[in-house]
Each structure stands twice: as structure tokens, then as C-alpha cells.
Amino acid sequence: MHLKHWATPVAFAAQTLAQSPPWYGWGSGGSSSGNDACASIAHNFHYANTTINFATHVPAGTNITFDQTGAVGTCGQGPQPAPVDLCRIAMLVKTSAISNITLEAWLPTNWTGRFLSTGNGGLGGCIQYTDIAYGTSLGFATVGANNGHNGTSGDAFYMNTEIVADFAYRSMHTGVVVGKAITKAFYKQDYKKSYYLGCSTGGRQGFKEVQDFPADFDGVVVGAPAVAFNNLSSWSGSFLLKTGATNSPTWLSPAEWALVHADILTQCDGLDGVKDGIIEDPDLCNYYPETLQCSPSDPTNSTTCLTAPKINTVREVFSPYYGENGTLVFPRMQPGSELSDAYIYYTGQPFPYTTDWMRYAILNSTTWQASELNSYYAALAHRINPYNIETWNGDLSAFKNRGGKVLHYHGQADSIITSTNSPRYYGHVSETMGLPPKDLDEFYRFFRISGMDHCAGGVGAWEIGQTSAGTAGVTRTAQNNVLLRMVEWVEKGEAPVTVTGTKFVNDTVSLGVDFVRNHCKFPLRNQCVDPANYKKPEAWECVM
Numbered sequence: 446m447h448l449k450h451w452a453t454p455v456a457f458a459a460q461t462l463a464q465s466p467p468w469y470g471w472g473s474g475g476s477s478s479g480n481d482a483c484a485s486i487a488h489n490f491h492y493a494n495t496t497i498n499f500a501t502h503v504p505a506g507t508n509i510t511f512d513q514t515g516a517v518g519t520c521g522q523g524p525q526p527a528p529v530d531l532c533r534i535a536m537l538v539k540t541s542a543i544s545n546i547t548l549e550a551w552l553p554t555n556w557t558g559r560f561l562s563t564g565n566g567g568l569g570g571c572i573q574y575t576d577i578a579y580g581t582s583l584g585f586a587t588v589g590a591n592n593g594h595n596g597t598s599g600d601a602f603y604m605n606t607e608i609v610a611d612f613a614y615r616s617m618h619t620g621v622v623v624g625k626a627i628t629k630a631f632y633k634q635d636y637k638k639s640y641y642l643g644c645s646t647g648g649r650q651g652f653k654e655v656q657d658f659p660a661d662f663d664g665v666v667v668g669a670p671a672v673a674f675n676n677l678s679s680w681s682g683s684f685l686l687k688t689g690a691t692n693s694p695t696w697l698s699p700a701e702w703a704l705v706h707a708d709i710l711t712q713c714d715g716l717d718g719v720k721d722g723i724i725e726d727p728d729l730c731n732y733y734p735e736t737l738q739c740s741p742s743d744p745t746n747s748t749t750c751l752t753a754p755k756i757n758t759v760r761e762v763f764s765p766y767y768g769e770n771g772t773l774v775f776p777r778m779q780p781g782s783e784l785s786d787a788y789i790y791y792t793g794q795p796f797p798y799t800t801d802w803m804r805y806a807i808l809n810s811t812t813w814q815a816s817e818l819n820s821y822y823a824a825l826a827h828r829i830n831p832y833n834i835e836t837w838n839g840d841l842s843a844f845k846n847r848g849g850k851v852l853h854y855h856g857q858a859d860s861i862i863t864s865t866n867s868p869r870y871y872g873h874v875s876e877t878m879g880l881p882p883k884d885l886d887e888f889y890r891f892f893r894i895s896g897m898d899h900c901a902g903g904v905g906a907w908e909i910g911q912t913s914a915g916t917a918g919v920t921r922t923a924q925n926n927v928l929l930r931m932v933e934w935v936e937k938g939e940a941p942v943t944v945t946g947t948k949f950v951n952d953t954v955s956l957g958v959d960f961v962r963n964h965c966k967f968p969l970r971n972q973c974v975d976p977a978n979y980k981k982p983e984a985w986e987c988v989m
Contacts, residue, residue, distance in 0.1 A: 482631070483532040490630050494539035495623055501534075503527045511574065516596030520571035528582035528913075530554040532631065538623055540593065544607035546616045547572070547591040550627050553581040558637040559932070560628055561585035562621050562662070564647020568612070568798050570594035570601065576642060579913040583928065586636065588624035592616045592646075599801030606831065609806050613832035614657060617650045621661045638935055642928055644668030644900035644911065645862065648853075652870075653836045655851060659844035664931040666852045668900050668911055669862050672836045672870050673775065675807075677862060679823035680766045680775035682799030682815055684790040687761040691793035694754045699787035701751060705759055708737055709780045718973030721980075723896040723905050726970040727779035727857055727864065734759040762791070768820040774827075776865040785860035785898055806831055837870070839877030841889065850934050851889045852927055852941060854964075856897025856907065867891060871967060882968055891967040892944045906946030906962040919947050942966060945982065963987075 480502040487500035503509060508524040511517070527533075531553040539545045549572055563576040570591040580587030593611025594601035602609050611619075621639075629635050641662045643651050648670030654661050671677055689695040697705070713730035714720045724730055737759075739750035751759070762783075768774040778786070790796060795815030804813045807826045827835070844851075855867040871891045875881065896905015901912055908919065910926025923930040925945040933939040943963040950956035960980035965971050965987035975984035 483534070486532065486534065486627065486631050490627055492623055492626050496537045498535040498537060500532060503531050503533050505529045505531075509533070509574070516570070516594075516598070516601075517591075519596040519598070520569070522571070522574055525574045525578050528578050531581050534627060534631075536623065536627075538619055540611055540615050540619055541607040543605060544593055544611055546593050546611060546619060547595070548588060548620045548623060549574075549577065549590070550586065550588045550624050550631075551577050551581045552586050552628065552631050553584060555584045556586055556632060557584035558634075559585045560625055560636040560639045561587045562617070562624060562639075562641050563587065563589040564617070564641070564643020564645075564650045565590075565592045566645050566647060567597060568599035568801055569597050569646065570612075571597060573643075573647070575913060580642065582913065585640065586624075586628040586632070588620050590616045590620040599798070599805050602801070602805035603811065604809055609834075610832050613834040614653050615832075617654060618658050618661065621654070621658075638663045638932075640928070640931060640935075641665040641667075642911070644670075646671050648672070649674055649834075649836050651851075653834075655841055655844045655849065656836065656838040657833075659841075659847060659849060662849060664850045664852070664935040666854075666911070666927050666931050668854050669856060669859055669864075670836075670853070670867065670870070671862055673866060674834045674836055675802075675826040675830055676774045676823065676835070677866070678799050678802045679768075679818065679826055680863075681790065681796045681861075682803070682818045683766050683774075683823075684762065684786075685793070685795055685815055686818060688758055688791050688793055693793070694752065695758045696793050697751070697755050697758060697787070697791060699784075700748070701755065702783045702787040702791060704737065704749070704751070705734065706781075706783045708732075708734070709783070712736070713780060717971060719976040719979040719984075724781045724857065725895040725972075726893070727781050728868070729970075730780045732763055732780045734763075766823075768823045772824075774820075774823050776863055776869060778863045779857065779859070779865055781858040781896075782860040782863075782898070785858075789860050802826070837873065839870075839873040841874060842878060845878075845888045848935075849888060850931065850940075852931050852934070853889070853891040854894050854909065854911070854927065854944065855891075856899065856901075856903060856905070857893050857895045858897060858903045858905065859899045861899040864893065867893075868967060886940065886966075890941055892941070892964050893967060893970070894944070894946060894964050895962070895971060896948075897946075902952070904948075906948040906960060906964075908947040908949070909944050909964070943987065 483500040483502045487497050507527045510524050511522045531551050534550045536548045561580040563573050572589045572591050577587045577589045593608045593616045639662045641651050648667040651665045651667035652670050713724050716729050717725035734756050737751045738756050743750050763777050765777045766774040800815050855864045857864045897903045897907035923933045930941045945963050948959045950959045961982050963982045969987035971985050972988045973979050978984040
């Protein structure tokens with residue numbers, strides 16, 4: 446649900462994109478022609494319900510700063526360096542009589558004729574400027590919107606279903622339509638291909654586009670998608686009920702979760718052929734927490750074991766969440782994320798996204814408390830499902846039939862959206878369309894990224910080109926960059942078989958590469974066949 450941010454500037458260096466000549470209609474004339482072009486679009490672009498707030502020529506290297514006040518200030522967006530010369534256009538687009546979106550288009554000098562839309566995170570009304578900058582660095586005309594409201598809270602949903610509609614689907618689609626129009630007007634020619642890049646809520650937005658607006662994109666890269674959205678929200682809130690408050694005998698401290706994590710690695714790390722601190726396939730990990738049960742002879746304040754109530758908490762945390770009549774609300778949290786989740790879900794405090802969504806989008810109540818969550822409220826949210834935000838349609842035929850492609854990835858140590866949900870959606874698509882994996886491969890490929898946390902970070906080789914940080918210090922190729930791979934898949938028919946990830950020492954580029962690993966296309970999984978050289982990609986193979 447939350448998408449981490451980076452602000453690392455990157456240079457345009459991708460061979461794949463460089464094969465398409467940039468459009469130099471205004472950039473070759475220097476700053477004055479850039480200013481003239483931006484000024485011209487501000488005065489001459491007219492589109493229904495759209496007002497241009499400003500259009501500014503931004504030279505490469507300029508630190509773009511953002512408003513830090515009010516709701517928008519909660520986004521915590523620091524200065525963003527402009528990676529290339531570009532025209533930055535900010536617009537307000539009315540979506541109804543009582544709602545609107547803020548939309549930005551960054552149109553670069555090095556335009557390759559490609560269009561890119563970026564997504565959002567959490568319940569956010571935060572434009573992902575780092576993703577927009579990343580797209581422009583690669584020559585895409587790139588857009589991003591605020592999802593119909595400002596800031597990280599969902600309180601704007603209260604008594605305003607139009608803002609909920611923007612969040613569920615309309616902001617993304619509207620931004621694409623208007624973004625394409627202003628791109629065409631600015632460059633005086635149409636785009637060649639249209640792409641999407643997003644993770645978490647952005648992943649859900651990508652699948653919503655595929656499901657409901659199949660003509661919007663030719664290629665969609667989605668990570669850790671928040672599909673089954675209402676149920677995901679209820680599941681996120683269920684951990685408070687499982688752990689109890691911090692003064693409860695059922696609550697585990699971060700130190701106790703570290704104890705659990707070490708025990709999980711003892712039981713499951715070697716299942717992939719080598720003990721390297723990474724669980725390649727947590728679906729194979731049937732963790733047995735009773736190994737940490739304190740015996741009668743252990744002191745009550747032991748740091749090496751857990752009491753029976755805490756053992757039960759661990760068991761509950763790693764169990765699926767069932768609701769009314771035993772129906773599945775959401776699958777289990779995968780083992781391996783507990784070090785992060787000790788500070789996210791297992792804090793003994795309400796999870797704010799769940800509270801906001803239930804209060805303001807489902808109940809229109811400001812008094813509902815997280816402690817009231819139960820199977821009734823989980824079923825109610827699923828049934829109300831405003832604007833079909835659940836995003837669980839398994840029939841992607843319209844997108845497939847027009848030649849669209851989906852590259853879906855999910856980190857296997859995700860601390861926000863369990864990695865178990867993505868294979869569930871993949872299976873739902875397979876069953877709905879009646880297509881086995883070998884046939885789904887034509888347009889939809891899913892990759893499990895071992896050791897990746899939520900969208901990025903973690904102990905694994907998580908840098909796969911999904912962000913600017915994920916390409917820093919790496920020679921960009923389609924094999925190690927999911928966005929470039931999508932371009933090659935759409936435009937050359939070169940589909941991914943594996944996705945290559947890089948792990949830097951302490952996630953610090955200047956310290957050099959720690960290891961590289963190829964991540965397998967689902968339903969295959971990674972198995973180490975040469976444990977002595979496990980840091981080399983050739984030490985692994987994809988098996989069933």
C-alpha cells in the first residue's frame with residue numbers, strides 16, 4: 446500500500462530506448478526555445494475541464510522543490526533533480542462538480558515517442574515525482590496525478606463519493622487521457638506506444654486499467670498490486686486483533702520478532718538449496734513456531750523463548766484471515782517479513798490505512814475504531830466495494846486481444862502486501878480465462894523477487910529497474926530493467942524469461958555489487974545448484 450521514495454538522479458543511457466531517435470523540436474534551441482515552447486502550450490492547449498496552472502521549462506540538474514505545507518506536505522517529497530531538460534506542466538482537471546485531480550506532465554527534450562503514466566501509493570494523494578523523473582530520464586513523456594486528493598490520509602473520502610471514484614479508477618484514467626492529449630499537442634505528433642509503471646496501490650491501478658480501460662496502455666509493469674483491495678484493507682487491520690496492544694500478553698516486541706525471524710531462517714532458509722538469509726519461495730515455508738515455546742524451567746523473562754500466548758500470536762499472524770461462514774478474506778502473511786512488520790503491522794497500534802478506509806470510504810463515520818473490526822465489517826467492505834475498487838476481474842481478454850502486455854512482480858519478503866496474494870490473482874486469471882501458464886505467457890508474465898520488501902529494499906537482489914534507485918550503478922539492459930524489458934516485449938516481441946536483480950553491499954552503490962540473481966517466471970521457483978557460488982546467477986536454476 447505504501448510506496449517508498451528515492452530521489453537519485455539518473456542519466457539517459459539505455460541502449461534499448463536510445464535506438465529510437467529523440468524528438469528535438471524544442472530542446473536543441475536551448476533554454477529560450479524551451480521557455481517559449483512551455484509558454485506556448487500553457488496558452489494554446491485547451492481540453493475539456495482542464496486548466497493549466499503553470500508550464501515551466503526546467504533545465505537538466507535543476508532541483509525542483511515542492512510545497513511542504515498542509516495535506517500535500519505529508520507526502521514528504523524532498524527536492525527532485527530534473528534528470529534532463531524538460532517542460533513541467535501542472536494542471537487541474539475537474540472530474541465532477543465536487544472533485545478534481547492535480548495532474549503533472551513532464552515532457553523531456555530526449556523524447557522517444559513513448560508515453561508513460563505512473564501510479565500512487567497507500568491511500569495517497571501524493572504524486573510520485575521520483576517515478577515521473579525516472580520516466581523522463583528514459584525519454585518517456587511522463588505523467589502522474591494526485592489520485593483526487595492531497596496528502597497521505599484518506600479523510601478526503603468522507604461524505605464525498607466522487608473523490609472515492611477518483612481514487613478507485615477515475616484519476617488514473619483521466620490522467621492518461623489528458624496526458625496523451627497534451628503530449629500530442631506539445632510535440633505536434635502522436636505517441637508511438639503507451640506504458641505504465643506502478644507498485645502497491647500503483648500496482649492495483651495498473652491492473653484496474655488493464656481490466657477496465659484496456660486501450661489505455663500497450664505495456665503495463667505492476668509490482669506488489671493491492672488487488673482484492675477491500676479485503677486487503679481488512680486484513681491489514683486484523684493484525685492488531687491478533688497481536689493485541691503493547692500491554693497485552695499476546696504482543697511481541699521487535700526483539701521477539703527478531704527471535705522468530707532467526708527461527709524461520711533455521712527452518713526454511715535451506716529449502717532452496719543454500720542458507721543465505723533469503724527465502725526464495727516462502728510458499729514452501731510451513732513455519733512451526735512451537736520450537737520457540739518456553740519450557741516450565743525457563744524464566745518468564747527469557748530472551749530465547751516465547752510464552753504460549755505469544756506462540757499463538759505467531760501462529761495466527763502466519764495464518765490466512767477468514768471471515769463470515771469461513772470464507773477467505775485474505776491469504777497469510779508470508780514468513781520472512783517480520784523484522785520490518787514489527788514496526789508496521791505488529792506494533793500494537795491501529796493500522797491507519799485500514800481505519801481511514803473503513804471510516805471514510807465504507808461507513809462515512811468519523812467515530813469507528815480499529816478495535817471494532819470483525820468479520821461483519823470485513824464482509825461489509827467487500828460487499829460495498831465502492832466503484833469496484835476490489836480490482837479482482839480475472840478476464841483480461843480485451844487487453845490481451847489488442848496486444849497488450851503485463852509484467853507483474855512481487856517481493857517475497859513484502860511487509861505490506863503478502864506475496865501470497867499475487868499467485869492467487871494469477872491463478873484467478875488463469876482459471877477465468879481458461880489459459881494455462883504457457884498460454885498466459887503470451888501477454889501476462891509474473892515474477893517472484895526473492896528477498897524484496899514492499900516494492901523495493903530488503904535482503905534480496907531487489908534492484909530490477911523498477912525505480913531510479915533500482916538502476917543506479919547498473920548498466921541498463923532489458924534483462925536487468927523491467928521497464929526496458931517491457932519496451933522490448935511490446936516493440937520487438939522479446940518477452941522476459943527471467944528478471945535479473947542486483948544487490949549492492951548495504952544497498953549502497955558506492956560499495957559495489959554484493960550479488961546478482963535471476964528471478965524465475967511463475968510458476969517456476971529458484972533452486973541453488975551450486976551452493977559454494979550462490980552469489981553468482983549461474984548457481985541457480987528455475988525448477989517446478
